[in-house]
Amino acid sequence: MLDSRPLEDYLVFLKIEKGLALNTIESYKRDIDHYVDFLTKQNITSWEEIDRYILLSFFSDERQSAKSDNTVIRQFSSLRKFHQYLKQEGFAQEDPMLFVKTPKKAETLPKIISMEDIDRLLQTPDTTKPLGIRDRAILEVLYATGLRITELIELTTEEIHLSMKLIQIVGKGNKERLIPIGELGCKWLDYYMESARPYLMSKSTKETTVIFLNSRGAPLSRQGVWKKIRQIKQEAGIKAPISPHTLRHSFATHLLENGADLRVVQELLGHSDVSTTQIYTHISKHRLKDIYGKYHPRA
Secondary structure, X not given: OOOOHHHHHHHHHHHXXXXXXXXXXXXXXXXXXXXXXXXXXXXXXOHHHOOHHHHHHHHHHHHHOOOOHHHHHHHHHXXXXXXXXXXXXXXXXXOHHHHOOOOOOOXXXXXXXXXXXXXXXXXXXXXXXXXXXXXXXXXXXXXHHOOOHHHHHOOEHHHEEOOOOEEEEEOHHHOEEEEEOOHHHXXXXXXXXXXXXXXXXXOOOOOOOEOOEOOXXXXXXXXXXXXXXXXXXXXXXXXXXXXXXXXXXXXXXXXXXXXXXXXXXXXXXXXXXXXXXXXXXXXXXXHHHHHHXXXXXXX
């Protein structure tokens, strides 16, 4: 049986040394646990036994089990970093991942929605009720700032500076960034803070500085936000699939379409590498072609 100590140490390393978010660490753990299950079935009892052919067999099985290209690529990245750690810490003499070719990534463009659908979505919550005011504020903030859902639900009262129209975010890898928020975003966030949040806070005996609360006065969960956005989408009569990340993608794409600099969008999104942000330039090109084909008389 494989020694579990290296994996346990690695997860601590990711948290303490790398400062990764809990969701990211959980993702690494799932990938490696799945890999360890495969190794166990292959009767591998030592990290030293793993070679290029065992890894090729693992990835071959993953593809045959109808895993998507992006899933296999994510697993490859997880295992590459894990095997680097095994060698670095002396749990293995060699890094067999050095002899496995990186899988090719299928190009998939992020889904976005039109400005018209954004407007319909934003205007759907019933803002005569506290939860409706909260939902409108959530949608306005997501579209105005491009926040990740985890950043949204972890946002606290100390991190919003409405007088300066700024939100302070500590994102992936504990990287801090300041994001401007426009007039409408400020208006609805301020309205929620003044009217609806105190009402929701009164439903709980526990104090919290987290901004967005559920009907019981507790911090909203990721699942809670996803469920609410799907419900609002249906009420708005929008057919396109929408998630919190759809609003992030739409935020970035609409900025670029209106002339924003790519590096500025990179900074707003909190991407460490501009190549991650460049995918949105491809979306803009696709949309330009669609618009040309639809409206040019000789297209």
